[in-house]
Amino acid sequence: MEAESGRKAGYQAGFTLRENELQASFPGVSGMRAAGTKSVKDGLAIELARSGYSTPEERQAYDRGYREGYQRSYRRAYDNAKRDGYNERYNMAYRRAYDNQYSISYRTGFADGKDKGYKAAYRSAYNSAYASFYEQYSNREYADQRAQGQSSGRATGQREGFEAGCAEQTKRGYNEGYQKMAAEVYPGAFEAGKQSGIAAADKYYAENSVLKAFGISFYDENSNGKFEAGENIMLRADLTNYGFQKSDAITITVKSERGEITLTPDLRAEGVNGRNKNAVNLNIGRLHDVVAPDADALVVTFMEKGRLVADYRQMYARTNPNKVVIINKDDTAIKEKAGWLFVGTVTKLNAGEKVLVIGEKDDWYKVRKSAFAGGSWNEGFVKKGKVSVQ
Numbered sequence: 316m317e318a319e320s321g322r323k324a325g326y327q328a329g330f331t332l333r334e335n336e337l338q339a340s341f342p343g344v345s346g347m348r349a350a351g352t353k354s355v356k357d358g359l360a361i362e363l364a365r366s367g368y369s370t371p372e373e374r375q376a377y378d379r380g381y382r383e384g385y386q387r388s389y390r391r392a393y394d395n396a397k398r399d400g401y402n403e404r405y406n407m408a409y410r411r412a413y414d415n416q417y418s419i420s421y422r423t424g425f426a427d428g429k430d431k432g433y434k435a436a437y438r439s440a441y442n443s444a445y446a447s448f449y450e451q452y453s454n455r456e457y458a459d460q461r462a463q464g465q466s467s468g469r470a471t472g473q474r475e476g477f478e479a480g481c482a483e484q485t486k487r488g489y490n491e492g493y494q495k496m497a498a499e500v501y502p503g504a505f506e507a508g509k510q511s512g513i514a515a516a517d518k519y520y521a522e523n524s525v526l527k528a529f530g531i532s533f534y535d536e537n538s539n540g541k542f543e544a545g546e547n548i549m550l551r552a553d554l555t556n557y558g559f560q561k562s563d564a565i566t567i568t569v570k571s572e573r574g575e576i577t578l579t580p581d582l583r584a585e586g587v588n589g590r591n592k593n594a595v596n597l598n599i600g601r602l603h604d605v606v607a608p609d610a611d612a613l614v615v616t617f618m619e620k621g622r623l624v625a626d627y628r629q630m631y632a633r634t635n636p637n638k639v640v641i642i643n644k645d646d647t648a649i650k651e652k653a654g655w656l657f658v659g660t661v662t663k664l665n666a667g668e669k670v671l672v673i674g675e676k677d678d679w680y681k682v683r684k685s686a687f688a689g690g691s692w693n694e695g696f697v698k699k700g701k702v703s704v705q
Contacts (some may be wrong), residue, residue: 325508326367326515333516334365338527338557343592360622364519367512371405406646522561525663526587526617528625529553533599533613544635545604545686548576550615552595554624556587566618569599575606575633577687584617605669605685607705608635638672640680647702653679661695670697 321443519525536547550569556562567582578600587593610632617624621690642664651659655674664670668688674681678698 319501319504319628322508322511323505325505325510326512327365327508328505329509329512330365331512332366332509333513334520337516337520341555341557361519361523361525364515367515377452380382387541425485439550464664520557520558521663523558524556524560524587524589524619525558526562526565526619526624527555527557528617528627529555530683531615531627533615533627533629533631536598542601542602542631542633544606544633544637547598547601548613549580550599551593552617553592554584554587554595554617556589559589562586562589563619564626567595567597567615568618569613569615571600571611571613573607573609573611575603576611577603602633603685603687604635604637605639605671605687605705606633606635607639609632635705639669639705640672640682640697641702641705642670643701647697649682649692650679651695653677653681653696662690662692670702 367485486692531550531552534549534551542548550567554565564586565584569578571578579598582597582599582649584595584597587595599613607691610630612628612630614628615628616626633700643666646663646664647665648663649661649670651661669685670682670688671685673683674692676696678699680699680702681694682697683694684692685692
């Protein structure tokens, strides 16, 4: 089992190494920041291929066996690695935190580093249950010392413990320590696994599309930097396919957190040819003419074959030069003229509905229906006391 762990660590290291080489060799990739890397073919996601599985069923079988046997062998490997000092830098950072009794902050740094650094990298590279066992065993160490540091460790630990523990974990990543241990304890198995991983990465990239999204952003149609009422909002992104096979069409979904925007349905981008990239530039919707001048957030997701390629969230500020009033009570009458006697009712509106002010007469507003509202009426008058100015 231990030799198999070494082979698996080598496989994952080799797969990741070759994957990085394939992506780095793509023209124009230097300096770009990606929102995500996802691929799937015949039900097999790239995360499973990175972990050495050829079918989802293999992953399920592995998980069953892992729960039964891997914990015991991991404990042995963990103890050996600890004695041999592969995690020396981690222990140094931990001892510094322990000696100064600021382990609360260190534990925060540890968790943050684990979650944001090696855990994400580890899971994407290994996609196994290893992280849960590491957390279980590492958190058992020095439980009483951590409790002891609760009262006196905050101030110093916020600085040194966070820097020593979190920074080291996020920079180095747990996968580096794990691979180092595996390479030292099982060098033959590790090297064999590494070569197998390199070959598997070559095969996977040759047979699949592997998508990344770069430069995702929303912008206003006239590009003056203001998201104005009645204006179209645009989406730009670059979709890069590092694989050698053409991808399927990409489904794009946009949501607004505060509304008052009519979103374009069924957005799609064409499939990207192998080792190629496509620019996406789409009209994703139009702000309402009665939109509130406040902040909103737009969230976009890119999907291929039902799997997430990338997602992105952007805050933006909306402006509205129109004068807008909000109806205060249900069944508020919109009159034909500014007056009550012998004046017909155009329509009745409910509390919260908005109308555009296009004029004033005494205690009345002349109003017009929003272009995005329902109903057959167009213009009318409403008493000023029955509305609130937005």
